Amino acid sequence: MADDDIRAGGVLRRRDALRLAGAASLAGIPLCRARANETDLQVLLPNVLVSGRLRPILEGAVHGRITDAPYQSGPDAIARLMSPGGTSRFDLMFSLTDFARIPIAGPRDGAEKVLALDLTKIPNAATIGEVFKPDIVARGGKTYMLPIFMGYNSVLYNYEMVPEHDELTQSWGAIFEDKYAGRIGWFESAHQMIFAAALYLGHVRPETMSNAEVAEVGRFMASKKKNVRTIWTSFAEGANLLATKEIVVTFGPIPVRVQLQLQGVPVTNAWVKEGVESLVGGLFIPKDATNPEQAHALINTILGTEYANALPEVSGYLSANVSAGGGLTEAQRMQAGYGIYTGQTKHAPMPLPPNLNTWVETWAKIKSA
Amino acid sequence: MLTRQARTGLLLVAPGIAWLVVFAILPVGLLLCLSFWTTTIFGIEHDLTLDNYRTLMADPVYALILLKTLRVSVISTLLALLTSYPLAMVLVRLRGRRRTALLLLLFLPFWSSYVVRSYMWLPTLGRSGLVNQVLLHLGITSQPLDWLLFNEGAVYVGLVYVYTLFMALPIFLALDRIDPTLMEAARDLGAHPAGSFRRVILPLSLPGVWSGCIMVFLLSIGAYVTPQLLGGTGGVMIGNIIATQFLNTTDWPLGAAQSFTLMVLVVVPFAVAGRRLGLRQLFLGGEA
Amino acid sequence: MSTAWARAGTCYAALFYAFLYLPVAVLVVLSFNDSPAMGFPLLGVTTRWYGAVLADRELAAALVNSLLVGAASATVATALALLIGLGLRREFPLKSLVFPVILVPLVMPGIVSGVLLLVYAGLAGIKFGLWTTVLPAHVTWVLPFAFLTLQPPVQRLDRALEEAAMDLGARPGQVFRTVMLPILRPAMLATLLFSFTISFDEFVRTLFVISSDRTVPTYLWVLIVERTAPFLPAVGVVLMILSMSIATAGFLLGRRNSGTAQQEWSHG
Numbered sequence: 001m002a003d004d005d006i007r008a009g010g011v012l013r014r015r016d017a018l019r020l021a022g023a024a025s026l027a028g029i030p031l032c033r034a035r036a037n038e039t040d041l042q043v044l045l046p047n048v049l050v051s052g053r054l055r056p057i058l059e060g061a062v063h064g065r066i067t068d069a070p071y072q073s074g075p076d077a078i079a080r081l082m083s084p085g086g087t088s089r090f091d092l093m094f095s096l097t098d099f100a101r102i103p104i105a106g107p108r109d110g111a112e113k114v115l116a117l118d119l120t121k122i123p124n125a126a127t128i129g130e131v132f133k134p135d136i137v138a139r140g141g142k143t144y145m146l147p148i149f150m151g152y153n154s155v156l157y158n159y160e161m162v163p164e165h166d167e168l169t170q171s172w173g174a175i176f177e178d179k180y181a182g183r184i185g186w187f188e189s190a191h192q193m194i195f196a197a198a199l200y201l202g203h204v205r206p207e208t209m210s211n212a213e214v215a216e217v218g219r220f221m222a223s224k225k226k227n228v229r230t231i232w233t234s235f236a237e238g239a240n241l242l243a244t245k246e247i248v249v250t251f252g253p254i255p256v257r258v259q260l261q262l263q264g265v266p267v268t269n270a271w272v273k274e275g276v277e278s279l280v281g282g283l284f285i286p287k288d289a290t291n292p293e294q295a296h297a298l299i300n301t302i303l304g305t306e307y308a309n310a311l312p313e314v315s316g317y318l319s320a321n322v323s324a325g326g327g328l329t330e331a332q333r334m335q336a337g338y339g340i341y342t343g344q345t346k347h348a349p350m351p352l353p354p355n356l357n358t359w360v361e362t363w364a365k366i367k368s369a
Numbered sequence: 370m371l372t373r374q375a376r377t378g379l380l381l382v383a384p385g386i387a388w389l390v391v392f393a394i395l396p397v398g399l400l401l402c403l404s405f406w407t408t409t410i411f412g413i414e415h416d417l418t419l420d421n422y423r424t425l426m427a428d429p430v431y432a433l434i435l436l437k438t439l440r441v442s443v444i445s446t447l448l449a450l451l452t453s454y455p456l457a458m459v460l461v462r463l464r465g466r467r468r469t470a471l472l473l474l475l476f477l478p479f480w481s482s483y484v485v486r487s488y489m490w491l492p493t494l495g496r497s498g499l500v501n502q503v504l505l506h507l508g509i510t511s512q513p514l515d516w517l518l519f520n521e522g523a524v525y526v527g528l529v530y531v532y533t534l535f536m537a538l539p540i541f542l543a544l545d546r547i548d549p550t551l552m553e554a555a556r557d558l559g560a561h562p563a564g565s566f567r568r569v570i571l572p573l574s575l576p577g578v579w580s581g582c583i584m585v586f587l588l589s590i591g592a593y594v595t596p597q598l599l600g601g602t603g604g605v606m607i608g609n610i611i612a613t614q615f616l617n618t619t620d621w622p623l624g625a626a627q628s629f630t631l632m633v634l635v636v637v638p639f640a641v642a643g644r645r646l647g648l649r650q651l652f653l654g655g656e657a
Numbered sequence: 658m659s660t661a662w663a664r665a666g667t668c669y670a671a672l673f674y675a676f677l678y679l680p681v682a683v684l685v686v687l688s689f690n691d692s693p694a695m696g697f698p699l700l701g702v703t704t705r706w707y708g709a710v711l712a713d714r715e716l717a718a719a720l721v722n723s724l725l726v727g728a729a730s731a732t733v734a735t736a737l738a739l740l741i742g743l744g745l746r747r748e749f750p751l752k753s754l755v756f757p758v759i760l761v762p763l764v765m766p767g768i769v770s771g772v773l774l775l776v777y778a779g780l781a782g783i784k785f786g787l788w789t790t791v792l793p794a795h796v797t798w799v800l801p802f803a804f805l806t807l808q809p810p811v812q813r814l815d816r817a818l819e820e821a822a823m824d825l826g827a828r829p830g831q832v833f834r835t836v837m838l839p840i841l842r843p844a845m846l847a848t849l850l851f852s853f854t855i856s857f858d859e860f861v862r863t864l865f866v867i868s869s870d871r872t873v874p875t876y877l878w879v880l881i882v883e884r885t886a887p888f889l890p891a892v893g894v895v896l897m898i899l900s901m902s903i904a905t906a907g908f909l910l911g912r913r914n915s916g917t918a919q920q921e922w923s924h925g
Binding site: 040042046047048051067069070071072080083084085086089233234235236237239240243244255256259260263264265 | 692693694695696697775776778779780782785864867868869875878879880881882883884885886887889
Binding site: 497590621 | 666667682687747749761764767769770774776800805844847858877878881890892893
């Protein structure tokens with residue numbers, strides 16, 4: 001027994017030493033990246049906004065490195081801003097305008113959590129289109145948050161297995177009714193899923209639903225839960241489910257469709273007749289940011305033409321700069337969702353419901369039914 | 370006055386306890402405070418209130434999910450125990466290269482990274498997954514089986530898989546310490562293999578068994594990624610509820626109340642049961 | 658040991674490892690799949706996923722970070738767990754509080770730990786960083802596991818050996834080094850390895866307190882949450898090959914030096 005334990009001891013001791021040695025030698029890699037005199041911008045925003053071709057556009061504009069922390073959700077970004085030390089942790093932060101609007105401006109002047117934006121440093125703000133104007137967060141002549149894109153959620157489906165011109169396909173009902181039972185996917189979001197069901201059931205402005213109405217929608221969804229294969233959380237999971245045909249129709253944010261199509265999977269989105277859910281995302285600069293100059297430059301570049309044209313190709317998000325997509329044909333523009341700008345495509349904005357906690361609780365009830 | 374023994378004892382546990390006080394106990398205090406606060410749209414208000422707890426008690430959905438979580442955790446722990454114990458027994462009888470190799474092979478899947486591992490179940494158990502394809506190919510089934518994935522059974526498969534190492538390792542270490550001469554003595558005295566297992570091996574391996582069970586049980590209680598991924602629409606456990614509260618809303622105080630309730634409900638039975646099951650003796654020792 | 662039992666045991670072990678490696682086999686097969694879907698059917702063989710993985714410098718950096726943080730947290734946690742374990746062999750006031758305190762990080766849900774640490778760091782003015790916030794998060798998470806794994810072996814140390822050594826004139830430090838440590842070595846190494854594995858996998862807490870330096874799980878998590886990551890299987894295979902290579906290399910070195918190690922050994 002002694003022999004074997006020695007060997008076991010020898011093995012395991014050596015491996016830890018080797019591990020450290022290997023690690024130390026590889027440590028050269030990260031150290032090479034940061035060059036001297038380069039600013040390092042700390043940002044909190046969806047990773048897709050700085051992925052692929054988009055990153056060089058941005059890093060070139062600010063002559064620095066952009067480090068993005070893991071972005072979880074609109075509410076989470078706000079919660080982080082509000083937490084102790086939250087106003088100095090990042091140079092630039094992203095959130096959904098509907099969630100951020102009131103908290104960032106604070107209850108009164110002087111209690112803001114963010115810097116008033118110097119619009120002279122953001123000339124591209126002039127390109128923000130009419131459809132985005134309500135999402136500019138301002139008070140008393142000072143602007144606190146600028147919208148940068150609109151994303152939308154709709155029904156995503158495999159067009160080889162689900163007919164495009166079917167009435168059910170072009171309706172939110174596709175993810176609730178029995179037709180595709182056992183092959184439906186839902187998305188893990190209380191707000192967005194219940195909103196979609198409410199639209200389907202005829203509520204034109206679901207954010208105004210009373211607690212009783214929310215409960216009623218919840219009961220409907222619970223009754224349809226038996227048709228659902230699974231509720232997915234991450235894009236990769238949803239994409240995987242669609243690509244392997246585990247599900248054929250699902251609730252989905254537009255980036256999932258874009259990425260699947262880029263990879264040649266036969267998936268597209270429906271333009272549901274009750275209206276796709278539209279969400280506007282915007283940027284703000286926390287009050288105690290370290291590099292506000294660079295942050296301004298970053299916002300400006302994001303609203304610039306080059307970035308605005310590239311954004312939908314990578315993510316499906318539609319830039320607030322309405323000159324974007326200028327080089328596309330009419331059909332291509334409709335495909336990309338630019339019909340929302342002109343009102344040709346029906347969309348339902350998603351303001352924050354005052355009783356959000358009821359929505360969250362109802363979702364919990366639906367899931368545990 | 371402290372005896373020398375007591376002083377040494379305190380000195381030895383001091384570094385670890387100090388670390389835990391700073392990084393675990395104080396945060397719990399913070400959690401408790403947080404649970405008594407509320408959020409407004411402008412942030413957290415520091416006035417004390419029991420509203421969050423009232424919300425929790427008002428709706429039975431929280432209690433239901435909690436009970437379900439407890440049930441799933443207990444079953445997962447038992448399944449992990451039943452599958453890992455025999456494996457530990459087999460490993461302990463091996464020597465030299467084979468033992469090291471099989472031990473390392475036990476660790477190896479866990480070095481592929483959790484994120485990667487959790488995604489492999491869909492291609493394994495899904496409609497077009499490996500298992501279904503093999504069954505179809507062999508002619509055992511004519512249609513892909515739907516029930517391999519996205520139900521409670523799949524959650525157990527996933528949890529047991531992920532927690533196997535946590536159960537097998539402490540049991541293995543405990544069995545390893547058992548003096549083989551004890552087994553010989555039992556045999557010489559005429560004991561049947563099953564009897565000597567029950568009377569000699571099992572009791573001596575109990576500390577390892579308890580370690581493993583505690584780890585797996587507590588991990589299962591808080592688990593939410595695996596159940597969500599594999600459980601389909603029925604995969605919601607309390608960890609999921611708490612995660613949603615923190616990630617998708619700004620109402621952290623309510624989340625804090627949920628978490629604190631969970632912690633109390635889990636720890637209290639431990640404290641009570643622990644005393645009766647002799648856990649204190651096993652872990653706090655004291656006697657020579 | 659009767660051969661019937663032995664054969665049953667081998668059979669069981671084979672089945673168990675088959676179960677353990679089924680997803681791994683799927684992983685390997687899919688890593689060569691020329692398909693955008695991370696799943697079957699197999700559309701063709703390709704090595705482009707491996708190309709993407711090996712060219713990914715951020716992943717390499719994340720790997721280095723994970724290895725360093727893992728080694729560090731395993732060492733610190735095991736050391737602390739050992740000290741606590743040794744201390745618990747003695748009687749002292751408030752001793753019964755130790756066990757519940759150790760379990761706290763294990764009982765707290767991951768997200769909550771992450772959020773609390775975030776608030777904590779904010780209150781104390783600590784900047785996020787690999788060694789300022791990520792390491793403490795990992796050590797705190799790993800410590801209960803290290804304790805629960807190490808404690809039973811520590812408890813079972815025979816006091817008679819300790820006392821005999823002291824009767825022969827050894828000082829407590831010597832007793833520890835020459836009597837207890839050798840006996841505990843297998844358990845300690847197992848605990849170190851186990852702790853490292855846990856730290857390597859941990860990402861929920863880390864997500865809240867990480868800044869620019871990623872660890873492998875947080876890097877992968879960010880990728881899959883917002884994008885598809887078809888090279889995920891290839892990542893898993895590469896990580897496993899890397900770990901296995903280090904382990905095998907270590908094993909071979911260990912065999913060559915086993916002669917010297919034998920002399921250090923006292924009692925099994």
